[in-house]
Amino acid sequence: MTEKGKNQNLHKAKGSKQDEFYTQLSDIEKELRHYKKDFKGKVVYCNCDDPLVSNFFHYFSYNFEKLGLKKLITTCYKSKDMNLFSQNDSERAVYLEYDGDKNGNGMPDPKEIGIKHLKGDGDFRSKESIELLKQADIVVTNPPFSLFREYVAQLIDHDKKFIIIGSRNAITYKEIFKLIKEDKLWIGYGFDAGNAYFKTPHAKLFAKGVYDEKTGLVKFRNVTWFTNLDISKRHDDLILYKTYNPVEYPTYDNYDAIEVSKTKDIPVDYEGVMGVPITFLDKYNPDQFEIVGITKTWFGTATKTYPPQIQVSTNGKKSNVTKLNDGATLKLDAAPRGKTYYMVGKSYYVQLYARVLIRLKRAKK
Numbered sequence: 001m002t003e004k005g006k007n008q009n010l011h012k013a014k015g016s017k018q019d020e021f022y023t024q025l026s027d028i029e030k031e032l033r034h035y036k037k038d039f040k041g042k043v044v045y046c047n048c049d050d051p052l053v054s055n056f057f058h059y060f061s062y063n064f065e066k067l068g069l070k071k072l073i074t075t076c077y078k079s080k081d082m083n084l085f086s087q088n089d090s091e092r093a094v095y096l097e098y099d100g101d102k103n104g105n106g107m108p109d110p111k112e113i114g115i116k117h118l119k120g121d122g123d124f125r126s127k128e129s130i131e132l133l134k135q136a137d138i139v140v141t142n143p144p145f146s147l148f149r150e151y152v153a154q155l156i157d158h159d160k161k162f163i164i165i166g167s168r169n170a171i172t173y174k175e176i177f178k179l180i181k182e183d184k185l186w187i188g189y190g191f192d193a194g195n196a197y198f199k200t201p202h203a204k205l206f207a208k209g210v211y212d213e214k215t216g217l218v219k220f221r222n223v224t225w226f227t228n229l230d231i232s233k234r235h236d237d238l239i240l241y242k243t244y245n246p247v248e249y250p251t252y253d254n255y256d257a258i259e260v261s262k263t264k265d266i267p268v269d270y271e272g273v274m275g276v277p278i279t280f281l282d283k284y285n286p287d288q289f290e291i292v293g294i295t296k297t298w299f300g301t302a303t304k305t306y307p308p309q310i311q312v313s314t315n316g317k318k319s320n321v322t323k324l325n326d327g328a329t330l331k332l333d334a335a336p337r338g339k340t341y342y343m344v345g346k347s348y349y350v351q352l353y354a355r356v357l358i359r360l361k362r363a364k365k
Contacts, residue, residue, distance in 0.1 A: 022199040023142045023165065024217075025055040031189055031225050032059065035163060038138065038229050040068035045136030047075045047124045048143045056141055057096075061108040064100050072098040073136065075122045075129055093122030095132060124151065133158055138229070140164070142198075149175045152226070156184065161229050163188060165196070168222040171278045172354045174298050180281065181291045186234060187281045188225030194279075196223035224282075238283045240268035249274075253331040253349065254304045255295060257357055271363040275328050275355030292357040295328040301357070310343040327351045 046056045060072045075095045097114040101107065120126040124133075124143070133139070133154070142165040143151040153175065155162050170176045179185035197217040211218050242248075244267035249258040257273035260266050263280045273292050284291070293301050302325065311321045312335070324342050332348040335341055342349045 023055055024197060024199070025058060027191060027196065028055050028059050032140070032163065034189055034231055035227075035229055036067060038161070041070050042137035043071045043073065043135055044069060045073045045133060045139045046141045047073075047129055047133065047139065048141045060140070061098055061113075064098065064108070065106075070099070070137075071135075072096075073132055075118070075124070075132060093118040093120065095122070095128075124154065130154075130158075133160065136160060138162065145170075149173055152176060152179070152185070161227075163225060163227045163229060165223060166226050167220075168194070168224050168278065170226070171281060171356075172294065172296055174296075177294050177296075177299075181293070183286055185226055185228050186284065188227045188231065189233065190224045190282060194222055194224065196220045234285060235287065236283075237285055237288050238263070238266070240266050242267050244270040250330055252295075252328045254302045254306070254325075255328050255357070256301075256303055257292075257328070257355075259328065259330060259352065259355075266358075266360075268360075268364045270360065273357050273359050275352070275357055278354055278356055280356055280358065288361060290359045290361055292359055294357060295352070295355040297326045306344055306349075309349075311340065312343065313340050314338060324349060324351055327353070328355050 044060055046054065046060070054074070054076075057072070057074050060067070060069065064072060073095060076093065094115055094117055097116070098108055098112065100112075102112050103109065118126075118128050120128050123129060137160075139155060139160050139162040145167050148166050148170050151164070152162075152166075155164075156179065171180065176185065197212075197215070197219055199216060200211075200218050242265050244258075248265075249260060249267060249270070251258050252275065255273075255275065257275045258270065260274045260276045263276055263283055266274060266276065275295060293299050295302075306322075306324045306329075308320060308322050309324045311319045311323065313319070321342070324344070329342075329349045329351050332341070332350060335343075335348050336350060339350060342351065
């Protein structure tokens with residue numbers, strides 16, 4: 001298999017039988033330390049986790065008393081070997097319940113963990129799993145990325161609190177962005193440099209640079225935590241110091257907003273709509289900013305629609321495309337050097353990555 005083919009597997013794996021990526025305990029500890037007050041007296045449900053290898057199960061079971069949990073529930077597939085839990089390769093599924101240490105040794109023992117059979121396959125969408133979900137106060141897990149929309153919709157429909165891992169690209173999904181805009185979902189504290197490293201038993205599928213043979217980890221870029229539990233960073237003001245000028249902050253050709261290429265450069269005195277990178281949401285304070293929209297076609301706020309264009313790549317190759325409408329564009333006086341650009345008639349354009357459209361709630365004049 002070519003390196004390109006292996007990299008494509010990285011994006012497909014989350015929706016396949018090889019969807020087995022185990023979050024490192026250190027990453028779980030780094031994120032969940034910000035939510036410790038939220039767990040007291042609560043039922044935690046991990047519904048995408050094999051307890052033998054899941055560090056979510058490990059974290060909550062070994063910190064059960066420290067966190068003051070009421071109950072821990074996890075669903076998983078059960079191996080044909082009655083003493084082992086496998087990676088979704090068995091005909092029967094089980095769910096586990098743990099309600100704390102009984103023998104005083106300060107750790108979960110097999111006899112203290114209630115193991116019960118499920119009639120179905122343990123899928124989070126099954127009736128049995130939904131009944132378990134109804135018991136939960138907080139859901140914490142790493143769900144399949146390919147099912148992220150459906151997974152989050154279920155949590156919202158059942159009015160559950162959650163702390164889950166997902167791709168940053170999910171921010172641009174219509175269903176997910178709507179929740180962000182309505183202040184029903186936001187970004188957690190995240191992974192170091194936006195990169196997550198997961199364990200997987202399917203190492204051979206991934207290209208060099210993605211899978212590290214020394215650590216046994218697969219690298220996922222642009223991965224973060226999503227939650228609807230309040231966290232302190234949501235109330236920290238972003239310190240702004242730059243002021244608006246039309247040269248540094250050009251206006252989009254197809255959106256009534258200015259381009260701000262870096263979150264730190266948001267002008268403190270601009271009262272209109274601004275387009276910022278989606279990484280802005282890491283710093284988003286709903287008391288400081290209003291989210292107005294996003295530069296995606298489905299949001300419907302573009303001020304114009306372009307006819308078919310000619311795309312000119314960095315190597316000079318020309319292609320007939322219709323890409324220019326799905327994103328904010330800047331109109332140029334001449335063809336840029338070293339950049340992919342688009343031609344509509346005799347006009348030149350560059351297209352930007354997805355931008356979140358925001359407005360300052362209290363711009364300083």
